Amino acid sequence: MLTRRALFAGFAIAALFPVGVFAQGLPDLKGRPVTVVTENAYPPLQFVDPKSGQAIGWEYDAMNEIARRLNFKLEYQNVSWDAMIQAVSDGQYDIGMTGITIKDERKEKVDFSEPYMRSEQFMLVRSDETRFSEEKGFAAVGDALIGAQPGTSPFYTAVYNILDGNEQNSRIKLFETFGATVQALKTGDVDLVLTDSVAAKGYVDASNGGLKVIGGPLGAEDFGFIFKRGSDLAAPVNAAITALKADGTFDALNRKWFLDYKMGQ
Incomplete structure:
Protein backbone atom coordinates (compact mmCIF):
# COMPACT_ATOMS: atom_id res chain seq x y z
CA MET A 1 0.00 0.00 0.00
CA LEU A 2 1.32 3.42 -0.85
CA THR A 3 1.64 5.76 2.09
CA ARG A 4 -0.11 9.12 2.15
CA ARG A 5 3.32 10.76 2.05
CA ALA A 6 4.31 8.81 -1.06
CA LEU A 7 1.11 9.72 -2.86
CA PHE A 8 1.40 13.39 -2.01
CA ALA A 9 5.02 13.36 -3.12
CA GLY A 10 3.95 11.88 -6.42
CA PHE A 11 1.30 14.55 -6.89
CA ALA A 12 3.80 17.25 -5.96
CA ILE A 13 6.24 16.01 -8.60
CA ALA A 14 3.44 15.90 -11.16
CA ALA A 15 2.47 19.47 -10.36
CA LEU A 16 5.96 20.65 -11.38
CA PHE A 17 5.26 19.83 -15.02
CA PRO A 18 3.61 22.53 -17.13
CA VAL A 19 -0.04 22.03 -18.01
CA GLY A 20 0.79 21.67 -21.70
CA VAL A 21 2.88 18.56 -21.07
CA PHE A 22 0.05 16.79 -19.27
CA ALA A 23 -2.69 18.12 -21.51
CA GLN A 24 -1.04 17.15 -24.79
CA GLY A 25 -3.83 16.09 -27.11
CA TRP A 58 -12.22 11.82 -4.56
CA GLU A 59 -14.50 13.75 -6.89
CA TYR A 60 -12.99 17.10 -5.88
CA ASP A 61 -9.49 15.83 -6.62
CA ALA A 62 -10.60 14.34 -9.93
CA MET A 63 -12.49 17.45 -11.03
CA ASN A 64 -9.63 19.74 -10.01
CA GLU A 65 -7.27 17.68 -12.16
CA ILE A 66 -9.71 17.64 -15.08
CA ALA A 67 -9.96 21.44 -14.85
CA ARG A 68 -6.18 21.77 -14.74
CA ARG A 69 -5.66 19.61 -17.80
CA LEU A 70 -8.44 21.21 -19.81
CA ASN A 71 -7.56 24.70 -18.60
CA PHE A 72 -10.92 25.84 -17.23
CA LYS A 73 -11.63 27.87 -14.08
CA LEU A 74 -13.66 26.04 -11.45
CA GLU A 75 -16.34 27.38 -9.15
CA TYR A 76 -18.07 24.96 -6.77
CA GLN A 77 -21.64 25.29 -5.57
CA ASN A 78 -23.75 23.18 -3.23
CA VAL A 79 -27.32 21.94 -3.71
CA SER A 80 -29.46 19.09 -2.41
CA TRP A 81 -29.62 15.85 -4.36
CA ASP A 82 -33.33 16.14 -5.15
CA ALA A 83 -32.74 19.47 -6.92
CA MET A 84 -29.45 18.67 -8.64
CA ILE A 85 -30.43 16.87 -11.85
CA GLN A 86 -33.16 19.38 -12.68
CA ALA A 87 -30.87 22.31 -11.88
CA VAL A 88 -28.16 21.03 -14.21
CA SER A 89 -30.79 20.23 -16.85
CA ASP A 90 -32.02 23.83 -16.61
CA GLY A 91 -28.49 25.17 -17.07
CA GLN A 92 -28.14 26.64 -13.57
CA TYR A 93 -24.84 24.75 -13.25
CA ASP A 94 -22.44 23.40 -15.86
CA ILE A 95 -21.56 20.05 -14.24
CA GLY A 96 -23.05 17.97 -11.43
CA MET A 97 -21.10 15.48 -9.32
CA THR A 98 -22.26 13.45 -6.35
CA GLY A 99 -21.78 9.78 -7.17
CA ILE A 100 -24.58 9.94 -9.76
CA THR A 101 -25.50 6.56 -11.21
CA ILE A 102 -25.76 6.50 -14.99
CA LYS A 103 -29.37 5.55 -15.81
CA ASP A 104 -31.33 5.66 -19.06
CA GLU A 105 -34.23 7.58 -17.51
CA ARG A 106 -31.85 10.27 -16.27
CA LYS A 107 -30.40 10.60 -19.77
CA GLU A 108 -33.76 12.02 -20.78
CA LYS A 109 -32.91 15.11 -18.72
CA VAL A 110 -29.10 15.36 -18.72
CA ASP A 111 -26.05 14.11 -20.57
CA PHE A 112 -23.60 11.88 -18.71
CA SER A 113 -19.86 11.70 -18.94
CA GLU A 114 -18.13 8.41 -19.52
CA PRO A 115 -18.11 6.37 -16.29
CA TYR A 116 -15.33 7.38 -13.92
CA MET A 117 -16.06 4.69 -11.32
CA ARG A 118 -17.97 1.43 -10.93
CA SER A 119 -19.42 0.56 -7.56
CA GLU A 120 -21.71 -2.00 -5.94
CA GLN A 121 -24.44 -1.44 -3.34
CA PHE A 122 -24.20 -2.94 0.12
CA MET A 123 -26.30 -3.04 3.27
CA LEU A 124 -25.12 -0.66 6.02
CA VAL A 125 -26.45 -1.42 9.52
CA ARG A 126 -25.64 -0.77 13.16
CA SER A 127 -22.86 -2.98 14.44
CA ASP A 128 -25.17 -4.66 17.00
CA GLU A 129 -27.74 -5.71 14.37
CA THR A 130 -28.47 -9.47 14.67
CA ARG A 131 -32.02 -9.79 13.31
CA PHE A 132 -30.91 -10.14 9.68
CA SER A 133 -27.70 -10.62 7.74
CA GLU A 134 -28.83 -10.23 4.11
CA GLU A 135 -31.69 -8.75 2.07
CA LYS A 136 -34.14 -11.65 2.42
CA GLY A 137 -33.64 -11.63 6.17
CA PHE A 138 -34.38 -7.90 6.29
CA ALA A 139 -37.56 -8.32 4.26
CA ALA A 140 -38.73 -10.99 6.71
CA VAL A 141 -38.41 -8.67 9.74
CA GLY A 142 -41.72 -6.87 9.33
CA ASP A 143 -40.98 -3.87 11.55
CA ALA A 144 -37.47 -3.18 10.21
CA LEU A 145 -37.17 0.12 8.32
CA ILE A 146 -34.87 1.30 5.56
CA SER A 153 -30.43 4.01 -6.84
CA PRO A 154 -30.61 2.86 -3.18
CA PHE A 155 -34.32 3.80 -3.11
CA TYR A 156 -35.14 1.70 -6.17
CA THR A 157 -32.95 -1.17 -5.00
CA ALA A 158 -34.82 -1.14 -1.68
CA VAL A 159 -38.18 -1.18 -3.45
CA TYR A 160 -37.51 -3.74 -6.15
CA ASN A 161 -34.63 -5.89 -4.89
CA ILE A 162 -35.45 -6.11 -1.18
CA LEU A 163 -39.13 -5.28 -0.63
CA LYS A 173 -38.48 6.27 5.34
CA LEU A 174 -37.48 9.11 3.03
CA PHE A 175 -34.81 11.71 3.77
CA GLU A 176 -33.53 14.74 1.88
CA THR A 177 -29.83 13.85 2.12
CA PHE A 178 -27.81 10.66 2.24
CA GLY A 179 -26.11 11.89 5.41
CA ALA A 180 -29.52 12.14 7.07
CA THR A 181 -30.25 8.49 6.29
CA VAL A 182 -27.01 7.44 7.99
CA GLN A 183 -27.75 9.64 11.00
CA ALA A 184 -31.19 8.03 11.28
CA LEU A 185 -29.51 4.63 11.16
CA LYS A 186 -27.16 5.59 13.98
CA THR A 187 -30.01 6.85 16.18
CA GLY A 188 -32.21 3.81 15.53
CA ASP A 189 -34.89 5.59 13.50
CA VAL A 190 -34.18 3.19 10.62
CA ASP A 191 -32.45 -0.19 10.56
CA LEU A 192 -30.80 -0.28 7.16
CA VAL A 193 -29.25 2.08 4.62
CA LEU A 194 -28.17 0.96 1.16
CA THR A 195 -25.08 2.54 -0.28
CA ASP A 196 -22.23 1.69 -2.59
CA SER A 197 -19.03 0.19 -1.25
CA VAL A 198 -17.28 3.56 -1.53
CA ALA A 199 -19.51 5.47 0.87
CA ALA A 200 -20.07 2.40 3.08
CA LYS A 201 -16.37 2.15 3.81
CA GLY A 202 -16.18 5.83 4.67
CA TYR A 203 -19.06 5.70 7.13
CA VAL A 204 -17.89 2.45 8.75
CA ASP A 205 -14.41 3.90 9.23
CA ALA A 206 -15.89 7.05 10.79
CA SER A 207 -18.31 5.23 13.11
CA ASN A 208 -15.85 4.06 15.78
CA GLY A 209 -17.31 0.59 15.60
CA GLY A 210 -20.93 1.73 15.45
CA LEU A 211 -21.69 0.59 11.90
CA LYS A 212 -20.95 -2.45 9.75
CA VAL A 213 -21.65 -3.82 6.29
CA ILE A 214 -23.56 -7.09 5.89
CA GLY A 215 -24.50 -9.36 3.01
CA GLY A 216 -23.18 -9.33 -0.52
CA PRO A 217 -23.35 -6.78 -3.32
CA LEU A 218 -26.80 -5.96 -4.66
CA GLY A 219 -25.73 -4.96 -8.14
CA ALA A 220 -23.12 -2.87 -9.89
CA GLU A 221 -23.58 0.73 -10.98
CA ASP A 222 -21.48 3.20 -12.94
CA PHE A 223 -20.96 6.79 -11.78
CA GLY A 224 -20.73 9.74 -14.17
CA PHE A 225 -20.68 13.53 -14.12
CA ILE A 226 -23.79 15.21 -15.54
CA PHE A 227 -24.21 18.10 -17.98
CA LYS A 228 -27.07 20.00 -19.56
CA ARG A 229 -28.25 18.15 -22.68
CA GLY A 230 -26.02 19.07 -25.61
CA SER A 231 -23.32 20.68 -23.44
CA ASP A 232 -20.04 21.27 -25.26
CA LEU A 233 -18.23 20.38 -22.02
CA ALA A 234 -19.07 16.67 -22.23
CA ALA A 235 -16.58 15.77 -24.96
CA PRO A 236 -13.57 17.53 -23.38
CA VAL A 237 -14.35 16.08 -19.95
CA ASN A 238 -14.69 12.60 -21.49
CA ALA A 239 -11.29 13.03 -23.13
CA ALA A 240 -9.79 14.02 -19.77
CA ILE A 241 -11.42 11.04 -18.01
CA THR A 242 -9.88 8.71 -20.59
CA ALA A 243 -6.46 10.29 -20.02
CA LEU A 244 -6.75 10.10 -16.22
CA LYS A 245 -7.66 6.42 -16.41
CA ALA A 246 -4.83 5.66 -18.80
CA ASP A 247 -2.03 7.40 -16.88
CA GLY A 248 -2.94 5.97 -13.46
CA THR A 249 -4.28 9.18 -11.88
CA PHE A 250 -7.62 7.59 -10.99
CA ASP A 251 -5.80 4.57 -9.54
CA ALA A 252 -3.77 6.93 -7.36
CA LEU A 253 -6.96 8.68 -6.18
CA ASN A 254 -8.49 5.30 -5.36
CA ARG A 255 -5.50 4.45 -3.19
CA LYS A 256 -5.57 7.87 -1.54
CA TRP A 257 -9.27 7.90 -0.65
CA PHE A 258 -10.16 4.23 -0.26
CA LEU A 259 -6.97 2.78 1.26
CA ASP A 260 -4.91 5.53 2.90
CA TYR A 261 -7.63 7.91 4.05
CA LYS A 262 -9.62 7.08 7.17
CA MET A 263 -12.70 9.12 7.90
CA GLY A 264 -12.45 11.10 11.13
CA GLN A 265 -8.65 10.99 11.43
Missing part, protein backbone atom coordinates in the same frame (compact mmCIF):
# COMPACT_ATOMS: atom_id res chain seq x y z
CA LEU A 26 -6.59 17.43 -24.82
CA PRO A 27 -8.76 20.45 -25.65
CA ASP A 28 -7.71 23.81 -24.21
CA LEU A 29 -10.75 25.64 -22.79
CA LYS A 30 -8.67 28.82 -22.33
CA GLY A 31 -9.64 29.61 -18.75
CA ARG A 32 -13.37 29.30 -19.34
CA PRO A 33 -15.39 29.55 -16.09
CA VAL A 34 -17.21 26.33 -15.20
CA THR A 35 -19.60 25.91 -12.27
CA VAL A 36 -19.70 22.46 -10.67
CA VAL A 37 -22.44 21.59 -8.19
CA THR A 38 -22.34 18.85 -5.57
CA GLU A 39 -24.07 17.82 -2.35
CA ASN A 40 -21.04 17.27 -0.05
CA ALA A 41 -22.77 14.32 1.59
CA TYR A 42 -21.14 11.25 0.06
CA PRO A 43 -17.80 10.37 1.65
CA PRO A 44 -15.22 9.75 0.44
CA LEU A 45 -16.38 11.05 -2.96
CA GLN A 46 -17.28 14.50 -1.62
CA PHE A 47 -17.89 15.67 1.94
CA VAL A 48 -16.97 18.36 4.45
CA ASP A 49 -13.88 17.47 6.48
CA PRO A 50 -14.98 17.56 10.15
CA LYS A 51 -11.57 18.88 11.19
CA SER A 52 -10.91 21.62 8.65
CA GLY A 53 -14.44 22.42 7.53
CA GLN A 54 -13.22 22.20 3.93
CA ALA A 55 -15.04 20.32 1.17
CA ILE A 56 -12.80 17.47 0.03
CA GLY A 57 -12.93 14.02 -1.55
CA GLY A 147 -33.80 4.90 5.02
CA ALA A 148 -33.35 6.29 1.51
CA GLN A 149 -33.45 9.42 -0.62
CA PRO A 150 -36.30 9.41 -3.15
CA GLY A 151 -35.28 8.92 -6.75
CA THR A 152 -31.88 7.41 -5.97
CA ASP A 164 -42.29 -5.85 -2.66
CA GLY A 165 -41.99 -3.47 -5.59
CA ASN A 166 -44.35 -0.91 -4.01
CA GLU A 167 -42.69 2.52 -4.12
CA GLN A 168 -45.11 3.68 -1.39
CA ASN A 169 -44.08 0.90 1.00
CA SER A 170 -44.25 2.32 4.53
CA ARG A 171 -41.09 0.44 5.51
CA ILE A 172 -39.07 2.98 3.51
